Amino acid sequence: MTSHHMTPDEFRRHGHALVDWIADYRERVETFPVLSKAKPGELRRALPASPPLRGEPFDAMLADVERLILPGVTHWQSPSFFAYFPSNSSFPAVLGELLSAGLGVQGMIWATSPACTELETHVLDWLVDMLGLPEGFKSSTDGGGVIQDTASSSALCAVLAARERATGFASNRDGARQDLVAYTSTQTHSSIAKAAKIAGIGESNLRLIEVDETFAMRPEALERQIQADREAGRIPFFVCATLGTTSSTAVDPVGAIGSICEEHDLWLHVDAAMLGPAALCPELRFLNDGLEHADSYCFNPHKWMFTTFDCDCFYVKNRKELIETLTILPEYLKNEATASGAVIDYRDWHIPLGRRFRALKLWFVIRHYGVEGLTHHIRRHVELARQFAEWVTLDERFELAAPAPFNLVCFRHKGGDGVTEALMQQLNDSGKLYLTHTKLDGRYAIRMSIGQTETEEKHVRAAWEQITALATSV
């Protein structure tokens, strides 16, 4: 009788081959069109309609990865990927993910793998120092940090904890109320609207506060809206401020917003999903000004800190509120360590119950690069973006669509939306680079996001050369 299992020796052989394939892939990533040219349904038509009855050799699968999967891949790890936001990865992070899968442990509670919980707490405490975050986010205080999958999930947890604080935990018991009001800016990520819907707040109870000319929230407009809602008998309970909006990396004035939140007893969540790691650089740490007002904060090492997706770091100032919001303790999860109160059980810090050992990849990344190495690359990306912004400014056919103080440059062709959009389309069709767009002040803008692990000056320069060459012809 065959065991069907892959033996450790077979795993060694196939594992080595796959490691080599990944190294090769990263070495030749620039030979592929950055944006996949696959047509809808193309991959599915190439796959067998039915699953195999008998097992197949691993070599056949790896051949299919090369032949079938790769053409359908958009190469996020290409140094000429300038679309969306970086979702940068690094080899140490890949190794961390491999180790996590190899150990195959569940970290839902401390007892199910103490190292999974403790390494996570430890590394998240390190990051408080590395980024100069408020001391109140450390696990040695009333606060603490946890790894979530994404900033969307962190935002939802923040909305939920805020909802419970505002209602004395009655929403958990009796259901949500329709008179709670949340606030964010017109530029805030869509995840806040999604969280408001999920949490039973309702999108019509989410106020989108106007922004200034830098696309940052106007605190005086926030205060006016809160007053108006109070006067209308509604209950303001939550504000999300953003450090680095998705469209243009605008930075909301957290200090001023925080003072308003404290005055009116609102939960302040600060979303620094992409931009958070900028605070590694002392010259950019002003980013965190006012953060001591925040009840919760998140940033994504899986965006701009070389830690393969998924890895969002979520901090709260008062972990008891979060835990009380999300806790469950069925009989089958009870155990001595939990009962002792001496340990953290991360199951009560997020939506899912099960969780994998994601701290390993973050630990590997921090140890491989060191604080200096990480800081070096963040600083370099910002320098490249500033250089690119300068080129845009100096070319009379183009203009900046927003300030570009970090790693993102929003720009447009002065010929108008049609020309700008056509230009971007042609650039992406070339396969040489990949850019995406947004709208700012109602007008089309191309977003040049510089943050992939292997992006160097030559890639940014080549991108600009392609842009200017095409600008002549559109």
Next chain:
Amino acid sequence: MTSHHMTPDEFRRHGHALVDWIADYRERVETFPVLSKAKPGELRRALPASPPLRGEPFDAMLADVERLILPGVTHWQSPSFFAYFPSNSSFPAVLGELLSAGLGVQGMIWATSPACTELETHVLDWLVDMLGLPEGFKSSTDGGGVIQDTASSSALCAVLAARERATGFASNRDGARQDLVAYTSTQTHSSIAKAAKIAGIGESNLRLIEVDETFAMRPEALERQIQADREAGRIPFFVCATLGTTSSTAVDPVGAIGSICEEHDLWLHVDAAMLGPAALCPELRFLNDGLEHADSYCFNPHKWMFTTFDCDCFYVKNRKELIETLTILPEYLKNEATASGAVIDYRDWHIPLGRRFRALKLWFVIRHYGVEGLTHHIRRHVELARQFAEWVTLDERFELAAPAPFNLVCFRHKGGDGVTEALMQQLNDSGKLYLTHTKLDGRYAIRMSIGQTETEEKHVRAAWEQITALATSV
């Protein structure tokens, strides 16, 4: 100037070493105590208080994994891990996770990596055939499947879609109402209560329906409760039935429950998180009887189908309802493929926005084992559990605490709760195996869950010998 990045050649070298370490780990996993003997804070005290300023060599990290991390690991992949539920992993799945990390793509929308979306849809369609699920879950119909992280997240999505259907999408707009009522059994997983809280339904509006002597929901009690709630002016909207409860793998009568749901227009979600793969075996496929009534369904290949966590497969009969519940479409995500309507954008099928290429590991597992190989192992685990249950029955000191038709045996010492608990404690302290408990009919029961990848008859037999040997002394 150093780049700080690990080069492809360094990655080859360290990757090979780590693959070998993982193969070694799995080969020597039986030499460790299954349940970690770490004390709270032990790992943290051994780690440096501050992050390294300069980068460190990978060899140092791997040495620390061996020296510091391993003692804090509870060995879920040990063949003598009989606790909780299986969270079984396999080498092909580990390779799939490695490839996903190596490619480093984002599958939030079709356009950001078409292969990520299409392989997922394809493999989830395969599973409909493999498990004999209703055809209406296939993507060629109005339904479809998606990979979520956990069954908890699937349950939340089901509750949300049900909430919106029941309120004409007004909850998303205006907030949740306090008169919606959800139903589940007293044995249902805690994730449903958590979802009711998150979604603004309120735990007091979740009715726990009584169960019969097999711990399965009593449909007549469900119907009575729905009637009573209707008469009280409330709005019943959601039922969760379970195929394989957490405590004892009880199977709710989905056919009868489904008829009630249809009569009263309630959303029926079916949670088969652990037990779903049993339906691979024709002789166990009765499990799916009545499933054609379900509006949504989920099971976890990461529990009992050798696919490293996280991988929960969530199906809906009407994908439009799910998508309309969770959709967001900010300007920066708009693209031609989405606008064409010809593709699936999975961002609208779950809570997070970003998503990794999890279909790869599921594809590798199915192809490596083939349907025959997977079926063989599921069947074997069930045979081993039945053998164990027979031993329990034949030993006059013990009794079964629940029927054991699948891979879980709940049993107790006839000497009472104290004796049963002490016995389990001593067994776990021995380090030779790991068992957890539950309460059934208010009494303590040990759960013997048989489903780890490498568990064979000798491990189950050794467990029983240890149990009986200790039973003599307690």
